[in-house]
Amino acid sequence: MKAYLVFEDGEVFPGTWIGTPREMAGEVVFTTGMTGDPEVMTDPAHAGQIVTFTYPLIGNCGPVPEGEGVAPPRCAGVVVSELCAEGRVGAWLDCHGVPGITGVDTRRVVRKVREKGAIRGVITSTPAPRVEAWPDPRSLRWVKETTVPDRIQLSARSPEAPHLVLIDLGGDASTLAHLRRQGCRVTVVPFSTPPGEIEELAPEGLLFSGGPGDPQALLPYLEGWRPLLHRIPSLGVGLGHQVLALACGADTERLACGHRGNNHPVKETDTGRVWITSQNHGYTVIASSLNPGHWKVTHHHVQDGSVEGLAHRLLPLSSIQFHLGNPAAEKVFSRFLHQVKAKKEVEIHG
Structure with missing residues (x-):
């Protein structure tokens, strides 16, 4: 036909x-x-x-x-x-x-x-x-159509496992699977969940997932998320990477034709090591909009130089543009879990 x-x-x-x-x-x-x-x-x-x-x-x-x-x-x-x-x-x-x-x-x-x-x-x-x-x-429609409809709670084997709240912007199953493999207790919530309800869950860490569409469609939600980012260790992945940058005063723009595929080379700034990563996005954080006193760029895309990873110098925030579950993300995720556990020890013993 x-x-x-x-x-x-x-x-x-x-x-x-x-x-x-x-x-x-x-x-x-x-x-x-x-x-x-x-x-x-x-x-x-x-x-x-x-x-x-x-x-x-x-x-x-x-x-x-x-x-x-x-x-x-x-x-x-x-x-x-x-x-x-x-x-x-x-x-x-x-x-x-x-x-x-x-x-x-x-x-x-x-x-x-x-x-x-x-x-x-x-x-x-x-x-x-x-x-x-x-x-x-550029519509918010795509995030609305792909986020989880209701809260999902997933237990962990160890009672000492860190409790992470995954704010679902329309992420794929691989992110949740990675958190489970790391032994985390996870609560998944729709992106539109009021910040007060997120705080009531007593998260030890926040993870903003990947998802579809333009990060600037989520601008109305940033004001509610900002106070959480100052108190709770947070990690952004994909769309979540862009959203965290926006929430902390940076800006985003559309890439010429996007990064989509499992063969995108990313350079780690500290070591110069290049990793092959899986990505799926059409937008990027504008490097010149980042306050160098607040942000450190941890990863760059080899082909176009776009920002692929960030770490905040003052807050326990980090983010990556590529998917979790590959070696390039392991160091970032380990640093995030270290921040989560360190804050938990302070709250218990401080």
Whole structure:
């Protein structure tokens, strides 16, 4: 069945339907990873986005995971050059009502996104669709749609385990899994939870998760979070990294075409060591907006020099732009847990 990827400027890319044949509009982005296709499609940070895979053959690394407890795809749609039928990606997308298109010259699509930056498109059955309302990638809608609906409490084996409150901005399951592996007791709360309710949970540490969209959409919530950051050790990851910087007076901006993939090189400032990291974001903290008396930049992106990690000089705050669960994040997370435990000892013995 014929399908088309049509950009908002009218350029058309023909192909063939996969997944559910229904019209869907969204911001068109691309991911550069060579593996991890299901993880890309299930990442909530792709909410509202049509994801183009730069790797030419998708679905050839085995079937997509299915069954109870497996996260559904969260992207608006997918664009691939060639699809391996044995991987059942098309059937999996169709099961969840997600449209896609194959047989597309994805190299041309990526070049267009790189040249145009933020640009929207629609997967459709006609080369001349009428889109009544294009989705706004800067809207708070995407965080609202991906945050947890209610509070979740997860116990730990040890009664001495640190209690962390995870403020969910639309993060993926890997962040929570990492906290559980580290032996933490975790309470997950929706991003809109009033600060007073967060304090009542008596957190020993706060973690602001990754998520979709523009960090400046969360500006109305920063005033309520700021007092917490002065009292409670906090770590930001992905979108949470950008939000912590905004809350402490810095600014953010949109990247030309985003960092999406599991192969992004990041340099640790202190050691000069370069790590390959997994990332999924379209915004960055503006380096010149950081007060050098307050912030230390701990990590840079090798390719464009953008800020990838921060540590506050006066407050127990740190943040990383890349995902938890890889070696580049271990030192940052260990420092965060040290701050949590140190404050706990002060409260008990002080």
